[in-house]
Amino acid sequence: EAGVAQSPRYKIIEKRQSVAFWCNPISGHATLYWYQQILGQGPKLLIQFQNNGVVDDSQLPKDRFSAERLKGVDSTLKIQPAKLEDSAVYLCASSLDLWGENTEAFFGQGTRLTVV
């Protein structure tokens, strides 16, 4: 079974530029998550999708961050404009479903973003 695919692996941009990250979850997984992991900290949820609908985006800085999962499969996270404090690893995860026994979250390798 293929894992969660993310691209690019690394990205360096200047502040105020825009950047986009892509995630392809495990086939058949209805739930998709984007997490931000700042160096030395645990992952922090940015947004949670169930199929193509948003379940939780309460911690997404909506003035600069946006995410979509239009066809309920792959997803894109965008930052525009980027700030220095956005430097982090952006992790995508997926799970079979939202609840019950099918909620194990499988993580991709992440995209390391450096804003200079």
Place this chain on the structure above:
Amino acid sequence: QQQVKQSPQSLIVQKGGISIINCAYENTAFDYFPWYQQFPGKGPALLIAIRPDVSEKKEGRFTISFNKSAKQFSLHIMDSQPGDSATYFCAASINQAGTALIFGKGTTLSVSS
């Protein structure tokens, strides 16, 4: 109330020793408590998980102990090996409500040979 507090921040253990990492939570609605292991340059991977209807769960050398009244849970790694050197995160969620995982800040474990 949504926090999960993890300690210690870092841990050095001799090969063959026991590694113990602790987590505490406030939200009594949490009903799913996994531990994730993360190696440098990789995403977190599920190690072991427990639900509050049991006080202990063991898988190989890894054991979760859960104390519902104290709102604490811990990870024990028996016979620690150099290959266990990684960062460990506890997490919690309200599984019956479909909420996403809230992670602790992580513990960096180094097992010396």
